Amino acid sequence: MPKIGVFIETAEQAIKKSVPGVITVALQGGEVVGFVLDGLAEKYKETLEKFGVTQLVNLCAPDIEFSKHPEAAGLALAQGVKAFGASALVGVSSPTGNDLLARAAMELKAPLALDCIDVDFKENQVKKSHFSGKAIATIEMKADCFVIGIRPNSFEAVPKPMACTITDHHITAATDEGITIIAVKKPDTAVKDLTEASVIITGGRPMGSNENFKILEECARTMDAAVGASRAAVDAGYVPHSMQVGQTGKIVSPKLYIGCGLSGSVQHFAGMKTSDVIVAINTDKDAPIFTKSDYGIIGDLFEVVPALTKALKK
């Protein structure tokens, strides 16, 4: 049976939320070997074996802290793929995933496709959204081994309990003196990560101020949602760029996307059109967003959102 390597991305000793969905996809291609870079495979085993991982590998290089040396981390993943005979390496298309998967692909001299929304291991094909979501490209990966990043939340994680073994694999990665990550500025812990959120509520230009975003935050808390913004709201200085959704912001794919005061620009849709359900709140019944949404509420967001929050609190 073919083996598919999965980069088990973690942050602060916790598995990233989108990893189980990636494992579910990888299982379509064969047995899953999970590669762990922080040496904590034992800690993650219980969770990962519930989703079908049969082998977990601690990639070890005693003198190297992989979180500070992405070039060594990429090399370690590539060496893991080779040592365990995986025919593909799959990970989450997060900022870290995109960085390390690209480095691993370079080491493996393997084709790379990031931000994939579908994979067909039988045909060695992936699907990606192109031209701001106007077209879906089907790409053939013409090689014995290829590397792919999956758009977060694109696949539902399906439990598949399996027994999992743990192996330590020592790699020969060397650090490149040219790159050392010396500090990582963590986002405000009160702000939920947009790319991993199952529900997102986003404010557009009519939000009018940073203060007004509090009504979205309050509503978000009732649903364990993340708060996003359009570029118009970001450019106006109401919220930071890290909250921007769209072509030049974050690409998101939640189960539910609630757009408040968004006109429905193609650039905004490029970042959220793969959401399962889109709800739009807009005062203008002719706003383009209504033609692209599953549900529309014609109304003032400053009345509708507090009413929604009240209803959700009940």
Ligand SMILES: Cc1cc2nc3c(=O)[nH]c(=O)nc-3n(C[C@H](O)[C@H](O)[C@H](O)COP(=O)(O)OP(=O)(O)OC[C@H]3O[C@@H](n4cnc5c(N)ncnc54)[C@H](O)[C@@H]3O)c2cc1C
């Ligand atoms: C190269 C390029 C890249 C871009 N990248 C991005 C990107 O990544 N993300 C992005 O978002 N944009 C991006 N843009 C900008 C994009 O073209 C739009 O200008 C922007 O998305 C509009 O933001 P908006 O919908 O918040 O504002 P507007 O277009 O001004 O729409 C506001 C809407 O709110 C409605 N409204 C007004 N008051 C209320 C109220 N009280 N209650 C409810 N509804 C109300 C109005 O009817 C209107 O439809 C990009 C543009 C370019 C050229």
